[in-house]
Amino acid sequence: MSTTQQALAIGRPLGASRLTRRAWHGGLQGSEFAWAIAFAVPYAAVFIAFVAYPVAYGLWLGGKPSLYAELYSDPRYLSTVVNTLLFVGIGVNLKMFLAFLLSGFFMRRRWWVKSLLVIYILPWAVPALPAFISIHWLLNGQWGLFNNLLYELFGIDGPIWLNTHWLALGSNIASYIWKWMPFWTVIFLAGRMAIPQELYEAAEVDGATGMRRFAHVTFPLLANLYLVCTLLSTIWTLGDFSTVYFVSGGGPAMSTEVLATLGIQYAFTIADPRLGVAAVMSALPVLIPIVILLMRKLRMSEVQL
């Protein structure tokens, strides 16, 4: 499966070039229709039993307006909303921007750059849970490796990273970027590689090099991919549970919780599932516009059948 071609296909309107032929000429006949239905049943069943029903149930659980008044009166909820905005806003955008820049770096044709990529994608390959547990220990103020390194190399006494709100939040964001930047770098790298070399040659003939080449060739071609990736990543990051839960643990004193962890906290630690669902559902005003935008972008491109 050629990944490079698909990289640019995302978010690019399906041109008239792909004339889809009608299969099964004359439509489905007799038993064929029954087969078609039978093939569709498993996924329809999965969707109804494990998506539609839980979604409806969730909407019912979190539907009472009084829950939101209760949430609003909880000071932890308000700080959680701010944290979520910072975590998602800074985390996603910084990660995407760096990944985009680094994908340019990995385009360099040097043997050591190629072998560096193999090491660079390691954080993506390691499961999130062990990685974040390790980072949690790495950042321990007394015996964590990070502060020991700072002391050994520079003679600095590092701060107790996870004990102050801002440092803990920053650690969460940095860990999140550590884990997911390689994945998006690989995607942008594939996107860059899918740009035909002739375009660059033509641009060079016209005198565009360096920054102008980037501004007039690379960026316009990848802008759509960048946008779709950012939207998708925003959605996933809104639902990211592991990073905050394992790196800072929501601490100190629940000051770095995000909506995903607070919802679980409400539902299972305080045993108030309604409040948990309400906390999560309060992200819908942000989530729904992104989902609509994204679904439109995705459907326009490849998903059309």
Place this chain on the structure above:
Amino acid sequence: MSASVAAGRPKSRPRYRLRRYMVEAACLALGFLLIVWSLIPIYNMILIALDSHNDIFSGAVWPPNPTLESFRIVWTEGFWYLEHFWHQFGNSFYVGLATMFLTLLIGSLAAFTVGRMRLRNGWLLTNAALLTYVIPASFLAIPFYRIMQLYGLGNNIWAVIAAEVTFATPYAIFIFSQYGKSIPMELDESARIDGASPLQVYLRIYLPLMAPALVAVGTYALLLAWNEYLYQFLLLSSPDSMTVPVALAQFLNSDESPWNYMMATAIVYAIPPIVMYYAFRRYMAAGLTMGGVKG
């Protein structure tokens, strides 16, 4: 004219060369920085796993007395959190393989009926898949948990498999329908004229030609199930039914400090996915934005 070129050369060349060296040096510095950045947490994992019990809190940057003792403990299940370790390891594999198989089956059937047989109103299925794809999994966890109790699947490994299949199938459907477009429809048509039933077309023509996509999605589903934590944590509670990530996170509740055992467990748990990533690297970014690992 040739004189001016010759005169210009000795001046501009060293400058050009200097610039090139500077770029090269900057690249090397960036490369070094990236290596340190990527490897520190992983080095930390190995460092703690190699520490003996007394050295964990020594604050050493290099293990003073490196020992494989913690790996031996994991291997022999010699610690009370690890009593069922290999059973749990098996559970994780079971969940991964079942998720992979069901995702491939359900996804390919749906993609086949919508994309190849063009079932009327098939777009409903693809839209359902798209919708599932953009719901953050953790947002659905609370109602999902309660509904599993309702289905009588509390503390049952099949509840986890259901969850993983639910979140892996949409990706499968997209990859299959994208990839399916590259297979000529004439093959289906001629087989049909020869009297093949839809099931035969699916088994004999569609599946064999979809092999690369099956590998890509299979890897994705297996890794998703292996790496996922939240649903497994919520849905599994007894040591018998637990999977490795849940067992691993249990260490965090401990009052003792068996961090070297925990890190050794973490490394053993991380090795299969790392091997798979590098073995199937070509496929891992397949479908790209459609991929990603939903966390």
